[in-house]
Amino acid sequence: MNEKQRIRMWSFSLIAGFFLMWELLCIVLGVSDLVLPRPSEILVTLWTKFPILWPHILQTLYSTLIGFSLGVCIGVSLGVLVGTSKVAYSVAYPLLVGFSSIPKVAVVPIFVLWFGSGTTPAILTAMVICVFPIVVNIATGLAKTEPDLEDVLKTLGASKSEILWNVGLPRTMPYFFASLKVAITLSFVGAVLSETVASNRGIGNVMMTASSNFQVSLVFAGLIILAVLGVVLYALFSWLERRVTGWATRDTEIAIT
Amino acid sequence: MNILAHPADPADPVETVSPTAVPSAAATRIKAVELQQASVVFGTGDRAVTALSPTKLTLEQGDFVALVGPSGCGKSTILRLVTSLITPSSGAVLVGGRDAAIRHLRMGMAFQNPTMLPWLTIEQNVMMPLKIVKPFKNTFRQDRKGAFRDRVHTLLGQVGLKDFAGHFPWQLSGGMLQRANLCRALVHDPDLLLLDEPFGALDQFTREELWQILQDLYLDRKPTVLLVTHDLREAGFLAKRICVMSARPGRIISDEVVPLPQPRAIETIYSPEFVEMTQTLRALIAQVRT
Ligand SMILES: Nc1ncnc2c1ncn2[C@@H]1O[C@H](COP(=O)(O)OP(=O)(O)O)[C@@H](O)[C@H]1O
Numbered sequence: 001m002n003e004k005q006r007i008r009m010w011s012f013s014l015i016a017g018f019f020l021m022w023e024l025l026c027i028v029l030g031v032s033d034l035v036l037p038r039p040s041e042i043l044v045t046l047w048t049k050f051p052i053l054w055p056h057i058l059q060t061l062y063s064t065l066i067g068f069s070l071g072v073c074i075g076v077s078l079g080v081l082v083g084t085s086k087v088a089y090s091v092a093y094p095l096l097v098g099f100s101s102i103p104k105v106a107v108v109p110i111f112v113l114w115f116g117s118g119t120t121p122a123i124l125t126a127m128v129i130c131v132f133p134i135v136v137n138i139a140t141g142l143a144k145t146e147p148d149l150e151d152v153l154k155t156l157g158a159s160k161s162e163i164l165w166n167v168g169l170p171r172t173m174p175y176f177f178a179s180l181k182v183a184i185t186l187s188f189v190g191a192v193l194s195e196t197v198a199s200n201r202g203i204g205n206v207m208m209t210a211s212s213n214f215q216v217s218l219v220f221a222g223l224i225i226l227a228v229l230g231v232v233l234y235a236l237f238s239w240l241e242r243r244v245t246g247w248a249t250r251d252t253e254i255a256i257t
Numbered sequence: 258m259n260i261l262a263h264p265a266d267p268a269d270p271v272e273t274v275s276p277t278a279v280p281s282a283a284a285t286r287i288k289a290v291e292l293q294q295a296s297v298v299f300g301t302g303d304r305a306v307t308a309l310s311p312t313k314l315t316l317e318q319g320d321f322v323a324l325v326g327p328s329g330c331g332k333s334t335i336l337r338l339v340t341s342l343i344t345p346s347s348g349a350v351l352v353g354g355r356d357a358a359i360r361h362l363r364m365g366m367a368f369q370n371p372t373m374l375p376w377l378t379i380e381q382n383v384m385m386p387l388k389i390v391k392p393f394k395n396t397f398r399q400d401r402k403g404a405f406r407d408r409v410h411t412l413l414g415q416v417g418l419k420d421f422a423g424h425f426p427w428q429l430s431g432g433m434l435q436r437a438n439l440c441r442a443l444v445h446d447p448d449l450l451l452l453d454e455p456f457g458a459l460d461q462f463t464r465e466e467l468w469q470i471l472q473d474l475y476l477d478r479k480p481t482v483l484l485v486t487h488d489l490r491e492a493g494f495l496a497k498r499i500c501v502m503s504a505r506p507g508r509i510i511s512d513e514v515v516p517l518p519q520p521r522a523i524e525t526i527y528s529p530e531f532v533e534m535t536q537t538l539r540a541l542i543a544q545v546r547t
Pocket residue numbers: 299300306307308309327328329330331332333334335505
């Protein structure tokens with residue numbers, strides 16, 4: 001515990017030191033706030049503009065979470081489909097890897113073309129970008145389930161679905177939750193990205209507009225908000241992961257991304 | 258004096274009728290397990306490995322047969338045939354007079370390594386068969402916290418695991434996991450109990466203790482038992498019949514009745530007759546190992 005606290009203190013000092021260094025360098029070198037505003041200026045902007053920013057924060061969170069939820073549903077169904085059959089797994093795996101290595105940014109223009117600008121492309125981008133890590137992890141978890149564990153149920157005369165419920169899916173949970181952590185971050189990136197390109201709402205759009213109006217400290221304020229939201233979402237899902245799959249925490253970095 | 262009742266001819270290895278049964282009655286009674294020249298070959302072509310030569314083996318209902326032999330001779334393979342985890346490459350496997358794949362007898366199996374599900378507590382692990390097997394599964398929701406829980410706790414108490422019901426498998430030693438494994442094999446009152454070296458990882462005292470527990474459970478409920486073991490004293494203490502297998506590809510070369518009445522006291526294993534019996538078996542296995 002003591003060791004843990006010391007490490008926490010150090011990482012906190014590192015973050016504080018980073019912002020302090022930033023502030024000092026800007027003053028010492030006389031950097032123009034049109035290039036790089038000081039953290040204190042950014043904080044002031046954040047504080048004064050917060051009432052205007054708040055609806056945009058909600059908008060970005062909304063697109064992210066809706067897209068993410070859809071992505072999880074699709075990802076889990078596909079993953080179970082692919083993972084429960086050895087043949088399907090070997091046949092579909094190359095295609096999945098191929099799809100997941102396409103830069104998902106490239107789909108934004110297509111969604112804008114189909115659905116116009118606004119919330120829809122943001123949600124869809126958040127969705128497609130998070131589907132593949134989930135599919136791959138669920139399918140891998142199911143395919144890698146120790147045959148010994150399945151045999152226990154088979155000798156009892158369990159049906160395929162009973163084996164899936166009692167062994168396959170629980171065994172896959174660590175993979176699933178590890179992939180959720182990755183997926184929520186990706187969804188967030190996707191939503192913001194789509195907002196910067198084609199929307200008049202959301203933090204992504206705020207940053208884009210501020211940038212074309214040379215409101216540099218507002219751009220950075222948006223960046224800080226994104227960073228904080230990203231960390232909060234990630235932390236939320238790591239916490240969930242630890243709660244649900246505590247039995248498997250001995251092998252931590254389990255997700256395939 | 259040879260204590261084994263029926264010295265078998267190794268060339269015609271399996272005499273399957275239980276000598277206690279009247280031959281005519283035995284012929285009409287449905288056998289619990291019948292391997293009819295069942296063989297198992299893994300792989301094909303050059304890679305083909307014969308795990309089991311055509312084997313004949315019959316277990317009467319309520320029989321307790323111990324299967325001994327050098328490692329790799331196909332003992333686990335026979336258990337996997339009976340539980341229909343694999344199908345025979347030739348011949349047939351009948352359980353309760355019907356194809357093993359139908360699984361119409363209630364089976365309990367303890368594997369060689371205690372395959373506890375790591376995300377469940379010991380109690381939940383031991384309760385698993387009740388969730389899967391009829392008729393227990395029909396009332397699982399209602400009885401999970403009541404009758405079934407008591408049943409599991411009674412069994413865990415019998416093997417000395419009462420205080421570990423709420424623990425997870427990784428919190429238990431290998432020996433404790435084996436006891437839980439045995440409980441899980443027994444909890445649904447199986448007609449047919451298949452045990453694959455269940456006491457291998459235990460110290461001698463615990464082992465003898467569990468032998469007695471298993472003997473009591475057996476005499477109490479009279480399931481048909483097929484026990485794989487490499488411990489000749491274990492085979493002699495528990496079984497009604499001992500089958501010896503040859504080295505891979507295995508077949509049964511000796512099938513003998515243990516002429517000691519049950520229940521047997523643990524001191525029996527130190528008696529001169531018992532020692533002589535195990536010596537004879539040991540010599541036989543040493544001979545076929547090569
Ligand atoms: N899935 C498999 N593929 C190929 N060979 C196997 C397989 N399972 C078992 N064998 C082989 O079959 C033989 C019998 O195995 P087994 O029944 O496990 O022996 P044991 O008597 O020690 O329990 C062994 O030589 C083993 O190598």
